[in-house]
Amino acid sequence: MTAVELAGITKRFPGVVANHDIHLTVRKGTVHALVGENGAGKSTLMKILYGMQKPDEGTIATDGEQVTFSSPADAIARGIGMVHQHFMLADNLTVLENVVLGSEKLYGIGARARRRIKEISERYGLGVRPDVLVEELGVAARQRVEILKVLYRGARTLILDEPTAVLVPQEVDALFDNLRELKSEGLSVIFISHKLGEVLSVADEITVIRRGTTVGTAVPAETTPRQLAELMVGSELPTPETAESTVTDRAVLTVDTLRLAAPGGKALLDDISFTIHAGEVLGIAGVEGNGQTELVDALIGLRHADSGTIRFLDQDITALPTRKRREQGVGYIPEDRHRHGLLLEAPLWENRILGHVTEKPNSKGVWLDPKGSQEDTRRIVETYDVRTPGIDVTAASLSGGNQQKLIVGREMSHKPRFLIAAHPTRGVDVGAQAAIWDHIREARREGLAVLLISADLDELIGLSDTLRVIYDGRLVADADPAAVTPEELGSAMTGAASGHLEHEEPPGDDGSGAGGAEDDDGSGAGGAEDGDGSGAGEAGGDGGPGAEKIPGDAGRGVDKTPGDAGSGAEGEAR
């Protein structure tokens, strides 16, 4: 029996296709995982299933019956419930009040509702007490309240959007027990995640989605994380290989034992050290939420390090504000272009000024130079092939790829010495992707130092001269992009491997060990290979206690970077 069947779902937003010909079949009494990189279109798909958005094409069927949803209320009426990644609970109300809120008609708001809540809680082992204030509950307990809320409304199919992102491992195990309980009672669960290990342990079936379309299904028993990663990341994209090495020995950016802590004292970044040379692209691989956002913020000056130093050329810029850093030649392609890279309702030429208001051709002294920047915007539009009818249209009216080309053009126009490129080709079509890669490569030949952060492992491996893996705010491993495979990187990204990653050698066994964190001559893999043997011990040590203590941080770290929400297909729609 199928609980939910989606067939041929296509959803277009102006300029982007968020979902394209998606097929998804969820059987009753199973946990069905939906995996894919951020921005692959998972959230859009789930919004369609939950009635928040209407598909342009395709059909939805529940219990074998074709339906159309025009609002979440319709979806709830058909037994589909959603547990959002960000909880929707009122802190100063009790659990009971939160649960009945909005569905007072079901069981009233008094004794009957309380009985029903207890009944559901016991039946599925949720352990929810109805009369506690929500503010007194921890994250995991709140999540169970959210699940109960959905069940209370009569859901038979639950959508869980990245439910483990906010949980520590023990809580994850407890959640999975709950899910199995639900499953055994005949309910279905759609589990959205990009953590492959978890998916394999809890799911009965897996559907992989990439670039807005379903690229395959898998059965956990017959699948390894590597195969899944391959499917998720794909490998038939135009390969961004860099032909010859242009790495020089002139250090452009040197980061030394950088540490950044959350207000509570937890380290978001710890012991980060690396050097990027002129003409070098340093790629940072990692599952989103492991400190990449914080690292970028620290480098551009949006957050200031608690300890450690950042040197740019021959100057200590640790304490410099963002504008000074940008003036001195730090370019920035932000991860979330809508939040950090553009003024959506301003014309293109004003967006060309953004971030470089103190520099030519945008200003002369304290005065703006609209003529100059308009002229230069026309040049950028031509050189970088930004498809737009003019420079007076708002940035919001361009498609995501064209917005990104404008940003790349703007940053490159100021001849940066060091470029922070966070997901430079996310949500960008294949043609624009190749063009952006070309621009980065060209600047690199001219001596640009690049920090590349990407979720696309092919992009990382293809463009980078040196690779580091970030896990839980630390650089845990390094690799030679010429020798490493996406699968090897993938295992380090989940914290399973550390040290220097090399072919046919068990991870962590070769001498370099925690070279990623320690050794900052950074001249690529060569240097790391000769690393001292003592590193291995440290790397091993990291795996042990780290796994116990750090995951808490890792989980909450994700909380602060709602990757899926801000970026990706949904973001394009605006």
Add this chain to the structure above:
Amino acid sequence: MKKFDKERVLLAVAGPVIALAVAFVLSAIVLIASGKNPVEPFALMFEQAGFSDIQVLIVNQASMYYIAALAVAIGFRMNLFNIGVDGQYQLAAMTAAIVGAHADLPAALQIPLLLLTAVLTGAFWSGIAGVLKMTRGVSEVVATIMLNSIATAVIGYLWLPDVFGVKIGNNNTTGEMHESGWVPGIDMGAAGEIYGLVILAVVLGIGYWLVLNRTRFGFDLRASGASESAAAASGVNPKRMVLTAMLISGGLAGLAGLPILLGDTHTYSLNFPTGIGFLGIGIALLGRNSPVGIAFAALLWAWLDKASPELDFHGYDKEIAVIMQGLIVLAVVVSYEAVREWGLRRQQRRVGAELAAGHVLGATDNTEKEVAGR
């Protein structure tokens, strides 16, 4: 490209025109509901606008509205809601009056001194809210409302005879200012005098436009208003920008009461006009924060104020003008948002259409299916 420019003008005008039309219709409905002629009051008020003495009154009143609205508008441009313009201008007018009554420099020094006093007082008062927001995250709306209240109390204290007050009959005043601080008006003959500081209002309007649209600082301020996160990433220090904007807004607000103080009353008394700061909010909204738009809105408001007393002589209530002002503000908020969203969506569609007509990107969507774990 020209097409888009024309479109922007159209969009800019559509909002206020729709709002005014709706407000007129609704006011007429109010009149009909109270059993009165819905057209005659407007005809009377339009007639008033033709009299030169009323015109002088309108211009004088509008100058103060204009400055107050600029003060509000500069806050709006970076998403700050300085609701405390009212307290800021009253306190500033009072300190200027006190300084004017006690210091006696030559006019060339005295007038700048009084202007500076008003600017600093206004900036100081709004700066309190700015510092609170910057350091403790206190909402500037709440802080400035509270400060309005405190300003009233401070004014009451300064009026005490043993502080700076001078009792004239039943009236509290700050004493007559020295004549060196009086700003001569522009003589319009029988129609009266236009305040000399009307020129200050014009200069401030030009300055406002220049600073916002033609300076780096103005760009940073507008960027902060459009997207705080993008502005921060571009190198704006968000906290400092909040404080700066609050200080400028308060400094401007401080000048709002001066045209009448230096041009007419020459003392700060119980009769001094109140509520200009609150009216300024509506005027800034109607004027879309643009210096030209605000000028029209200020004149419109002043016209409603100064033409409405005539209604009492014809059996209508002059409060119809107040109702109208309220309806305009309501209609403005709704129509601007509607027009803005409509315009944005329309442009997106048009850009999409133009590109589709030109060329389509070679998007080779990858639809190939694979199965893992074969």
